[in-house]
Amino acid sequence: MIQAMQAKEIAQKVMNQEELFILDVRNTEDYNDWKIEGRSVESMNKPYFEMLDGVEDVITHLPANRELVVVCAKEGSAKFVAEQLAEKMQREIFYLEGGMKSWSEHLEPVKIGDLDGGGEVYQFVRLGKGCLSYIIRSGTEGALIDPLRLTDQYEAFAEEIGVNVLHLIDTHLHADHISGGRKLAEKYGGTYYLPPKDAEDVQFSYTPLEDGRVVTFGEDQVNIRVFYSPGHTIGSTSLIVNEEYLFTGDILFLDSIGRPDLAGLAEDWVGDLRTTLYSRYKELDQNLKVLPAHFSKLHELDETGRVVAQLGDLYEENHGLNIEDEHEFRRVVTENLPPQPNAYQEIRETNMGKRTPDGEEQTEMEIGPNRCSIS
Template structure:
């Protein structure tokens, strides 16, 4: 009797659960070696190997000794098609539990996992949206039927649907700065819903659209219960970078401060001009804030930064003890650390900045391609 080879799709959402729940998963990545080395699915219990697709056109027999005999095997490629072809071959060998990544790494790059950060006073809620495949973090503050999104990603339908599920109307979309690693969805979402789009004016000198100026000490109220988002001017990653204190307990630090690193000042080509601002923000301005504030950054660089449930956060006082970027006490050494030997730039970062200024309008497919790869916003993301 002939056995039909069976293999199944696995969604990016399902893969995310393996990563966050620390369940074992073996990945056969069939992209070319350069793409694999640049960016791949990682996790504490994720094991992966890279065998380019063109090496498997004649069959998979030559790599079977590298694939575990038991457990789930996920085949991954850029878009999906090549992984389906290889997954079918694996299944034909009699190998059980074979899967392919539905939508490929493009789908992995775009998936957002909502994680509840906390209940806020007077019934409000704060959520973090973890873009696990790219390291981006967005936020939503919900209170009394209203919502505000912060550092909204271009997958705006996710935020719109989530707010609707919570019975809230998005009234504000806010960017902490002009992003260079991903395309903002804040303006698009605000225009669709009739919300207010906020942007720091010092980052908006070249934008082609109208916006609400997010100035230092600005207070944005969400709902009738006075959950205030207080703006704190914190330049360094960009000249307009602005942080927020939410509910007097949470510091949304944008790309200035991360859990294991600090922001880079060079993505607008002005590292030497902005390094002093970066140091002042981290070593003076933030020092004036309560050490009990919980830092919620706009990015993470390593999978190790994900905590319980996938949440990325840390107490500000603990970061002053443990974050290497906050412990470079010699100013000249600090200048060297944030301007020399930095990781390579994010993919297409100049075009992404131009898009976020409204100067160019790439198609959806072009935007997706521009964002492929890691974010590289920190000085230690190597």
């Protein structure tokens, strides 16, 4: 018999490193572009349309004793294949409910830690796309950093922990995902902050995220210090929370650095990126814990699924912070960059309020891998 497995269950298995075998029945091009990955996950690709005459060929490649999940774009083809496998193999076969679409959209919350003066930090890991966003709790008030458009998942979590999310902050104008900041600000009657230099063309009102500003909120008086750090975009801004955590947006990741080309101005912004990474951040407290807006490889997740590291450690280990020569740096961040994220221009325009795609269009725009880092 066949059984649905939700994206959430797969996400938890990936994070807890439980063994899983995935048979991905999408076409090979889509599989090669983007698939479910995990240290404990083994996957193989066999398009469903190569199994229309039967599944006998593929059965010999499938493990006998591991949980087996069939995956496709939406779920129809996965169910179609899973039914045949279940019948022939006489065992239980799972299929991914909602397909890769639901995998792409699932957010898994993990707790990063408690703040010294009271308050908590939670990280939302979007495994299917590599996006990271955050809720900072201060008593019954919350701040949400780099919120995705999947607002119902934040709302459910906020309700669960009993916070009212009144501060919605984007560290920059995003090119890889549609922001949920404005929508949530309306919903909670909160404030939507955006760096002014990224917001010159936006079609709505916002509160400027200006360098030096300090936002203090909630019963625990958590403070967010705004720290201008351009380079991924001209407005890119970091946030320092209680002098403990450094939210780097798309400027600095654990195993890579940001790319300066997604707004079409790589040559102009490479100098800013250099200054941010090699001067501005260097002058900060090196004990700050870095919380980026993305991860690109799974090894960046620790054994509990969190993505966090000390700034000082990154200066030792992150290759992007250790390119002494300026010309070499310029070359690395402007040449041979990976392809740009799917529909990145349309996504930027949506985040500026110039486009209002419907739900299905939004999903299509964000499909595929994340590509905000240089490698």
